[in-house]
Amino acid sequence: MKLTLKIWRQKGPSDKGQMVTYPIDNIDGDMSFLEMMDILNEELIVKGEDPVAFDHDCREGICGMCSLFINGEAHGPDRAVTTCQLHMRKFNDGDTIYIEPWRAKAFPVIKDLVVNRGAFDRIMASGGFVSVNTSGNTVDANAIPVSKIDADKAFEAATCIGCGACVASCVNASAMLFVSAKVSQLALLPQGQVEAKQRVLNMVQTMDEEGFGNCTNTGACAVECPKEISLDNIARMNREYFKGMISAE
Amino acid sequence: MSNFNSKIPTGPLSTKWSSYKDHIRLVNPANKRNIDVIVVGTGLAGGSASAALAELGYNVKAFCFQDSPRRAHSIAAQGGINAAKNYQGDGDSVFRLFYDTIKGGDYRAREANVYRLAEVSASIIDQCVAQGVPFAREYGGLLDNRSFGGSQVSRTFYAKGQTGQQLLLGAYSAMSRQIGKGKIQMNTRHEMLDLVIVDGKARGIIARNLVTGKLERFGAHAVVIASGGYGNVFFLSTNAMGSNVTAAWKVHKKGAYFANPCYTQIHPTCIPVSGDHQSKLTLMSESLRNDGRIWVPKNLEDSKAIREGKMKPTDIKEDDRDYYLERRYPAFGNLVPRDVASRAAKERCDAGYGVNATGEAVYLDFASAIERYGREKARTSHGEASMETILELGREVVKAKYGNLFQMYYKIVDQDPYLTPMMIYPAVHYTMGGVWVDYNLMTTITGCYATGEANFSDHGANRLGASALMQGLADGYFVLPYTIADYLADDIRTGKISTDLPEFVQAEQEVMAGIERLMNIKGTKTVDHFHKRLGKIIWDKVGMSRDEEGLKWAINEVQKLREEFYNDVRIPGTIDSFNPELDKANRVCDFLELGELMAVDALNRTESCGGHFREESQTEDGEAKRNDKDFAYVAAWEYTGKPSEAILHKEELVFEEIKLVERNYK
Numbered sequence: 001m002k003l004t005l006k007i008w009r010q011k012g013p014s015d016k017g018q019m020v021t022y023p024i025d026n027i028d029g030d031m032s033f034l035e036m037m038d039i040l041n042e043e044l045i046v047k048g049e050d051p052v053a054f055d056h057d058c059r060e061g062i063c064g065m066c067s068l069f070i071n072g073e074a075h076g077p078d079r080a081v082t083t084c085q086l087h088m089r090k091f092n093d094g095d096t097i098y099i100e101p102w103r104a105k106a107f108p109v110i111k112d113l114v115v116n117r118g119a120f121d122r123i124m125a126s127g128g129f130v131s132v133n134t135s136g137n138t139v140d141a142n143a144i145p146v147s148k149i150d151a152d153k154a155f156e157a158a159t160c161i162g163c164g165a166c167v168a169s170c171v172n173a174s175a176m177l178f179v180s181a182k183v184s185q186l187a188l189l190p191q192g193q194v195e196a197k198q199r200v201l202n203m204v205q206t207m208d209e210e211g212f213g214n215c216t217n218t219g220a221c222a223v224e225c226p227k228e229i230s231l232d233n234i235a236r237m238n239r240e241y242f243k244g245m246i247s248a249e
Numbered sequence: 250m251s252n253f254n255s256k257i258p259t260g261p262l263s264t265k266w267s268s269y270k271d272h273i274r275l276v277n278p279a280n281k282r283n284i285d286v287i288v289v290g291t292g293l294a295g296g297s298a299s300a301a302l303a304e305l306g307y308n309v310k311a312f313c314f315q316d317s318p319r320r321a322h323s324i325a326a327q328g329g330i331n332a333a334k335n336y337q338g339d340g341d342s343v344f345r346l347f348y349d350t351i352k353g354g355d356y357r358a359r360e361a362n363v364y365r366l367a368e369v370s371a372s373i374i375d376q377c378v379a380q381g382v383p384f385a386r387e388y389g390g391l392l393d394n395r396s397f398g399g400s401q402v403s404r405t406f407y408a409k410g411q412t413g414q415q416l417l418l419g420a421y422s423a424m425s426r427q428i429g430k431g432k433i434q435m436n437t438r439h440e441m442l443d444l445v446i447v448d449g450k451a452r453g454i455i456a457r458n459l460v461t462g463k464l465e466r467f468g469a470h471a472v473v474i475a476s477g478g479y480g481n482v483f484f485l486s487t488n489a490m491g492s493n494v495t496a497a498w499k500v501h502k503k504g505a506y507f508a509n510p511c512y513t514q515i516h517p518t519c520i521p522v523s524g525d526h527q528s529k530l531t532l533m534s535e536s537l538r539n540d541g542r543i544w545v546p547k548n549l550e551d552s553k554a555i556r557e558g559k560m561k562p563t564d565i566k567e568d569d570r571d572y573y574l575e576r577r578y579p580a581f582g583n584l585v586p587r588d589v590a591s592r593a594a595k596e597r598c599d600a601g602y603g604v605n606a607t608g609e610a611v612y613l614d615f616a617s618a619i620e621r622y623g624r625e626k627a628r629t630s631h632g633e634a635s636m637e638t639i640l641e642l643g644r645e646v647v648k649a650k651y652g653n654l655f656q657m658y659y660k661i662v663d664q665d666p667y668l669t670p671m672m673i674y675p676a677v678h679y680t681m682g683g684v685w686v687d688y689n690l691m692t693t694i695t696g697c698y699a700t701g702e703a704n705f706s707d708h709g710a711n712r713l714g715a716s717a718l719m720q721g722l723a724d725g726y727f728v729l730p731y732t733i734a735d736y737l738a739d740d741i742r743t744g745k746i747s748t749d750l751p752e753f754v755q756a757e758q759e760v761m762a763g764i765e766r767l768m769n770i771k772g773t774k775t776v777d778h779f780h781k782r783l784g785k786i787i788w789d790k791v792g793m794s795r796d797e798e799g800l801k802w803a804i805n806e807v808q809k810l811r812e813e814f815y816n817d818v819r820i821p822g823t824i825d826s827f828n829p830e831l832d833k834a835n836r837v838c839d840f841l842e843l844g845e846l847m848a849v850d851a852l853n854r855t856e857s858c859g860g861h862f863r864e865e866s867q868t869e870d871g872e873a874k875r876n877d878k879d880f881a882y883v884a885a886w887e888y889t890g891k892p893s894e895a896i897l898h899k900e901e902l903v904f905e906e907i908k909l910v911e912r913n914y915k
Contacts, residue, residue, distance in 0.1 A: 012827075028524060028526060030523045030524060030526075030663075031524075031526045032528070032661075034528065035526045035527070035528050038526075038528055038777070039526065042775055042777065042778075044821075045775050045819060045821050045830065046773070046775065046819070048821070049821075050821055050822060051821060051829075051830060053827060053829060055316065056490060057315055057320055057322070057489040057490055057491050058320075058322060058324065058325050058489040058490075059489070059490055059528060059529045059531075060325055060487075060529070060531045060532075060657065061657065061660075062324050062325045062411070062414055063315070063320040063322070063324050063325065063489060064317075064319070064320060065315060065316065065320050078660075080656070081660055085657070085660050085661070087660065087661070087663070089663060110460060110827060111827045114827070116316070117316060117317065118316075118317075118437070120317065121317050121318075121319075121425070121428070121435070121437075124319075124421070124422065124425040125425045125426070125428045125429035126429060127429075128422055128425055129380070129381075129422035129423060129425055129426040130379065130380050130381045130422070131426060132376075132379045132380055133304045134297075134300065134301040134304055134376055134423070134726045134727075134730070135376075136369070136372040136375075136376070136726075136727055138375045138376055138378075138379040139375065139379070140375055141334070141374045141375045141377075141378040141384075141392055142336060142391045142392055145386075145389065145390025145391055146386055146390050147386075147390055148386045148387065148388050148390065151383050151384070151385070151386040151390075152383075152386075154381075154383040155383035155385075155408055155409065155415070158383050158408075158415060158418060159411060159414070161324075161414075162317065162319055185381065185383065186381050189381050189383065191378065191379055191380070191381045192381045
């Protein structure tokens, strides 16, 4: 198929940036979206132009590196996929496709479609863990039974890949879905409960300091999330937060 | 080099590690604060090592080329992690895990290392559960297990089809805690481009900041290479696009021997190639072989009809299907080790029975599992149930076990695997070869260590499923933190390593000269163009089966391709800017050398073993034929300037506990 791409080009963080139009031809439905981008870049390089910078790595939907905002949606029109899992069969011959980076104050653009998501790492460093050292002497893994229901819910929350689609999709650029997924995972497991109160307070504080917006419950984050992380996690985090506020030392 | 000594402790196998640990030197907590360690890579091996070393008190400088340590490719591991817990009471033990791993590796791994691996495996599960890793559980609240290839027990712990993700996020959490405390200095979007050796010891690295393009110097008392495997030499593999051999290859060029590069694992169950545009291949976890049955049509005409789109797999009657693994290997059936399953698929496709348009695919069928699970479920909950209900219930059970894998298949192939069998074909997945290390995980360069997939040590000529996660975490959490102390005990009075030393200046200049050379070529072809051609040479001649003529041809072709690369590659942009094409070019340079060494190693090893199959060495019925008399050794190669002139050093493998026998899965 033949397509028209309109792609955000920005030389660096201080550049103003603009949309640039690129026609592209001979695109096959079995190609992934990023393979289409590869073809565009090969053509640009051979023509002596600057290829489009975009983040990508595993190309199987799990590393969370790819981050394209396609036709106004994080990871494009398909549901429950990352950009690398989006296939060109979802588009039609003659389509115009708009490709932009994640847009959020907390995710500054590095170049073109590549943004800096270091804020997520800093939120994790403020509390996204269980404080247990590596020793080989912790209790046996089966010493504490965990209800299958809780373990499954914790797992579902833990499948978040930290891509940032939730932030990019939110009118307020809120990171609540991301933060709540980690808070929920650890709050649901007995191993995480010892530090639960302090964890949620610290992570929320860092989230606010990093410049993410507030949550107004529009639910766009959960719709666009490639891993279908549930809004229930936000509700759970709010409960955890109030528990922490009321009873923290 | 004097460091080429395996340093295996004396004493009986079962007590080697514990008595060794009792006698090696320690570094006291106050002194650890004065010692810096560099860890390159943040996957399971690097992330766990960084976290554990920082917890102990060392100052860690960690590096990854991605934008966050959480993105390392361990994240994509699907099926599970082995551990000798014997929670199922099915006869598992440390010895059995050790034995299965040695046998699975076709008797080409070091006994002492593998035994230690099996020994610490149980602690890994304890540690991960304590970190909050949400493993799959039974209704009683205890941990669930599944089976993997090459074993007859259920010892694999899992978290749906995302076990690697959950374990890596556990290690990343542990790292995050130390980053928050300032004990780990995390350098994201950095690529190591050289090792700095001062007075014969590894004392730092030169890394390129991939955002600014600037070269940066980092000093430390020891350097750990945990940068993963080199499967991307094939261009098409299940590795991430950025996975590379550069860090490992740079230490090789600085004196670390590279061991068994020809041992690469071709995974039997991947989604087949669909066209020339393909940038990577996607694995379908081996855990699917617990329930999926692999087959091709019995009749050539049926295969042909399917390839031409005139028939569907569901049209083929049960009697007309050839479940070739169950036929050839009745004892292990669909759960034979990966190398055996891959070759069997190739054999059927080469004989004309392949099923997709390219003729390079076989079926992985869940129909009988769906029915079996459906009947079980119906019996416990519904009493009398129609076939439709049974299948519906069965699909639910299969979805709970493998849901994300089925979804992934559906998105890529656009066919529903609940209704029609999956098509699969072997693809490059893992590399057993790697940087040679001794029992302490130290390379032949003093103070330079290699862990996880980057080293060669534990899987011999073939790795069993669910053992890579085990090895990465074993090395990082439970082995390196002990063995590195024995070395660092000499450095408590050394003080900071200055990056102004002439060795750092010189290394940086050399790296810059290499980059300038690449940028100045200004040729006509892109980096990917060369990478794809390299991949094709290696896949065709150093892939699932190899012979003398092909290997000699490959060596010559890779040399020619390398020359062409240095005359005609075109890299856009500038050196001192964000330039992903330059990043790729730096990696492809190293693949172009490694590819040649792989062929050299494969040519030298005239036996067949594990993932290395030499056409010249097979039994009458086409099984791999090992030659223990001449090849029970590790081939460790010393760099001399040209890969084809590398010097071979042999580490003889001594088997005290295990008797070498023909590997039999029949």
